[in-house]
Amino acid sequence: MEARPAFSIERSSSNQLNNIGMSGALPSSLSVHPTPLEETYPRFSDSQPAFVEKGLKTRTFNHSSHISSSGAVGHMFSSSPGYSTDLHHSSLSPHEKHSRNAHFISQSMSNMASVPLPYSSNNGPLPSTTSTHYSNGSSASWHADSLPSFLDFSVNASIDNSQVESSACNIMATEEFPKRNDWQEWADQLISDDDTLTSNWNDLLADNIQDLEPKAADPISKSSSQFSAGHQSQGHQQLPALSGENNVGVAPSSSANSAPAKPRMRWTPELHEAFVEAVTQLGGSERATPKGVLKLMKVEGLTIYHVKSHLQKYRTARYRPESSEGAAEKKLSPIEDISSLDLKTGIEITEALRLQMEVQKRLHEQLEIQRNLQLRIEEQGRYLQMMFEKQCKSGVEPFKASSSAIGDPSGVSSDTMKDSLAKNESEASKTDHCRSGPDQANGSTTLEESSLQDTSKVQASDDLKQNDNEDSAQPPKRPRTDE
Amino acid sequence: MKFGKRLKQQVQDTLPEWRDKFLSYKELKKLLRLLSTAPTSLLNGSSIDYGKAEAEFMYLLNNEIDKFNGFFMEQEEDFIIRHKEVQQRIKRVVELWGPNGSQPSEADYKDEMEKIRKAIVDFHGEMVLLVNYSNINYTGLAKILKKYDKRTGGLLRLPFIQKVLEQPFFTTDLISKLVKECETIIDAVFPAEEEAERAKEAKEAIVVAGEGIFRNTVTALLTMQEMRKGSSTQSAFSLPPLNLPDSDLIQSIQLNAAVPIV
Numbered sequence: 054m055e056a057r058p059a060f061s062i063e064r065s066s067s068n069q070l071n072n073i074g075m076s077g078a079l080p081s082s083l084s085v086h087p088t089p090l091e092e093t094y095p096r097f098s099d100s101q102p103a104f105v106e107k108g109l110k111t112r113t114f115n116h117s118s119h120i121s122s123s124g125a126v127g128h129m130f131s132s133s134p135g136y137s138t139d140l141h142h143s144s145l146s147p148h149e150k151h152s153r154n155a156h157f158i159s160q161s162m163s164n165m166a167s168v169p170l171p172y173s174s175n176n177g178p179l180p181s182t183t184s185t186h187y188s189n190g191s192s193a194s195w196h197a198d199s200l201p202s203f204l205d206f207s208v209n210a211s212i213d214n215s216q217v218e219s220s221a222c223n224i225m226a227t228e229e230f231p232k233r234n235d236w237q238e239w240a241d242q243l244i245s246d247d248d249t250l251t252s253n254w255n256d257l258l259a260d261n262i263q264d265l266e267p268k269a270a271d272p273i274s275k276s277s278s279q280f281s282a283g284h285q286s287q288g289h290q291q292l293p294a295l296s297g298e299n300n301v302g303v304a305p306s307s308s309a310n311s312a313p314a315k316p317r318m319r320w321t322p323e324l325h326e327a328f329v330e331a332v333t334q335l336g337g338s339e340r341a342t343p344k345g346v347l348k349l350m351k352v353e354g355l356t357i358y359h360v361k362s363h364l365q366k367y368r369t370a371r372y373r374p375e376s377s378e379g380a381a382e383k384k385l386s387p388i389e390d391i392s393s394l395d396l397k398t399g400i401e402i403t404e405a406l407r408l409q410m411e412v413q414k415r416l417h418e419q420l421e422i423q424r425n426l427q428l429r430i431e432e433q434g435r436y437l438q439m440m441f442e443k444q445c446k447s448g449v450e451p452f453k454a455s456s457s458a459i460g461d462p463s464g465v466s467s468d469t470m471k472d473s474l475a476k477n478e479s480e481a482s483k484t485d486h487c488r489s490g491p492d493q494a495n496g497s498t499t500l501e502e503s504s505l506q507d508t509s510k511v512q513a514s515d516d517l518k519q520n521d522n523e524d525s526a527q528p529p530k531r532p533r534t535d536e
Numbered sequence: 537m538k539f540g541k542r543l544k545q546q547v548q549d550t551l552p553e554w555r556d557k558f559l560s561y562k563e564l565k566k567l568l569r570l571l572s573t574a575p576t577s578l579l580n581g582s583s584i585d586y587g588k589a590e591a592e593f594m595y596l597l598n599n600e601i602d603k604f605n606g607f608f609m610e611q612e613e614d615f616i617i618r619h620k621e622v623q624q625r626i627k628r629v630v631e632l633w634g635p636n637g638s639q640p641s642e643a644d645y646k647d648e649m650e651k652i653r654k655a656i657v658d659f660h661g662e663m664v665l666l667v668n669y670s671n672i673n674y675t676g677l678a679k680i681l682k683k684y685d686k687r688t689g690g691l692l693r694l695p696f697i698q699k700v701l702e703q704p705f706f707t708t709d710l711i712s713k714l715v716k717e718c719e720t721i722i723d724a725v726f727p728a729e730e731e732a733e734r735a736k737e738a739k740e741a742i743v744v745a746g747e748g749i750f751r752n753t754v755t756a757l758l759t760m761q762e763m764r765k766g767s768s769t770q771s772a773f774s775l776p777p778l779n780l781p782d783s784d785l786i787q788s789i790q791l792n793a794a795v796p797i798v
Contacts, residue, residue, distance in 0.1 A: 409753070
C-alpha cells in the first residue's frame, strides 16, 4: 500500500526537520515543502480581489511590530496555514483529543470523507478567531481598509470569479478526500510507532494546536491554490496535488511536519541575550540542550524548535571565528590596491578596509534616506485616499442626481468619475479630488499638485514637487492609468 | 526594462547564496503580460484564463513576499548572533592585551587586530547589503504593483503596498541599528588617521575584482544612483535623484567585471 513507503518518507522528512533544526530548515523547508508556500498564499490572498466576495478573510500576515511586544519576547509570525494544512486541522483536532485512539480517528476519517464539501464551506467564520489571536490592530485595519476597493474590483470581475470558483470547488472536493485519508493513516502509524517520534508529534500538536484549530480552510483559499497546483509541482518538486495517492501521501506529511514548525520567530538582541545567559548557565553552547535553554529562558511563545535552530546557529558562529573565518573571508576577494596585487603592508590593508567601510556607510545612508522617502510616499498616498474618500462622501449629495453609481464612496470606478466630471465642473476642488482616484500614489497629474499645495501636513521635498510638471497637462480621462 | 536590468545586475554581483532570493521581477512581468492579453470578456474560455493568470500572479506575489521574509529573518538572526560574537571577540582581545592579560607578542596582536577588522568590516558590509536587498525588493514590488494597476485598472497597489510596509523584510530598523553599532565599534578598532593621508592619494584607480561584499556594495550604490536618475514616469511620487556627497570616490572605483554585466 502506499501508506508504507509514504510513511517512511514522512519519517525521514520529519527527522530531517528535527535534526537540521529549524534554522536551516526555514529556507530548506520553504524549498522542500511546497505547502508552506501554498499555505501562505491565503494569507496574502486576502488582497486578492477576485475572491473577496466569498469570504471575509481575516487572516493576514501576522506581524507583531516591535512596538507591541516587550523587548524580551521575540516576534512570532504564525502564518495561517493554507490549503493542505487546513485539511489536517480537521484531522488534527480529533487527533489531538484522542491521540491514541485509533478507532476514533478512523471514525472521524470516515466522517470527513463523507462530507468534504460542507466541511470546507463551513470554515468561513473560523478564521476570525485566528485574527483575534494573533493579529494586531494593524492587520485588522488593513483588511477593513482594503475591502471596499477590492469589493469594487470584484464587481468588475464577478463573472470570472463565479466560474473560477465553481470549477475550483469541484476540484477541491475530489482532492481533499484522498488527502485526508492518507493523513489519517500516517497519523495512526505515527502514534503506534516510535515513542520519541510520538512525543515529538504530541509536542508539535500541543504547541500548535491552538494555532491550527482556528485556522480552518477557506474555500477561497483552497480554490485559489488550485490554480497554483501546477505551479507548485513544477517549482518545488512536490507532487502535484491532483495526482495519485502516492503523491498526495507525501504532501500532507510534509505539511504536517512543516505546520508545527511554521511560526517564524523574529529574534531580537534582547532575546538573544537571554538565550546566551541561559546557555552559559547550562555550561556553554556544547553542553546546553534546547529543552534546558527553553526552560531557563521562560519566554512565552518560544518553542523548542526556535531554540534548537538558534542554538545551532550559535554553535556555528562560535566555532567559525576560531577556525575558518579567516579562510571564509579570503574567499570573498579583498580589495586590490594599485600598488600591488597582493596586499603588502598592514597599512594598505587597513586603508583598503577603511575605503570599503566608507562605501558601505555611504550605501547604508542612502538606503535609509531612500526608505524614508518611500515611506513618506506611501503615507501621502494613504492620506490622499482618505481625503478622497471624505471628499467623495461629502460630494456625493450634489452628485447623486447626476451619477448613478457613486453609491460606494471608496470604490470609485473611472466611468463614474467621468460622468461626475462632465456634469459638475463647478465643484472644482471636489471634482479634482474625486476624479483622480485614491490610488494616485501611482503618480499622476493634477491631484498631486492640488494636494501638494493643500496638504501642508505632507512635507514633500522640493525635489518631489519639481518632477510632476510634465504630467499636469494630461487629460483627466483615465486618471488611474496615467503615469 | 530599466529596473529589470538593474536588478539583474545586482543579482549577478550579489553574494552567491543570495542569488535566488531576489524578486522574480521578470516572471511577474510575464504574468502581467498574460493578464493584459487575456481580456475580461464574457467568453467562457478567456475569463477562466484571466482568473487563472490573475491567481498565478497573486500566488507568485505572495510567495515572493514569504521568500523575502524567510530569508530576511534568517539573516537577521545570524547577524544578531554575530554581532554579539564580535563584541565578545573584541572584549577577549582587549582583556588579553590589557593590563591584566597575558600579553602575547606584538605580531600576534597585529594579526588578531587585522582579522578582527576584516571581520567587522565584512560583517558591516553584509548587513548593509541585507538592507539593500530589502530595499531593492521593495522597489521592485512597488513597480510591479504599479504596472498591475496600470494594466488591469485594478486597485491592488495601495493596500498591498501598505501591507508590504509592515512585513518583516521591510522593517529593517533592527539591522540599521546593528549597522550603526558596528560603525562605533569599528572606530574603536581602527588605528589613527595619519597614515590615511598617504593612502588617499593612492586611491585614484582602485580596481575591485571578484565577487565580494565590497563589489556588491559598490554595485548597489551605483544601481541606486542609476535607478533614481529619472524616468519617463517620473512624478511627484518618485524618488528624487540620488545625492551622493562624494560621488567622485564612488566613480573612481572601477568594477572589474568578473562576469559580463549586460
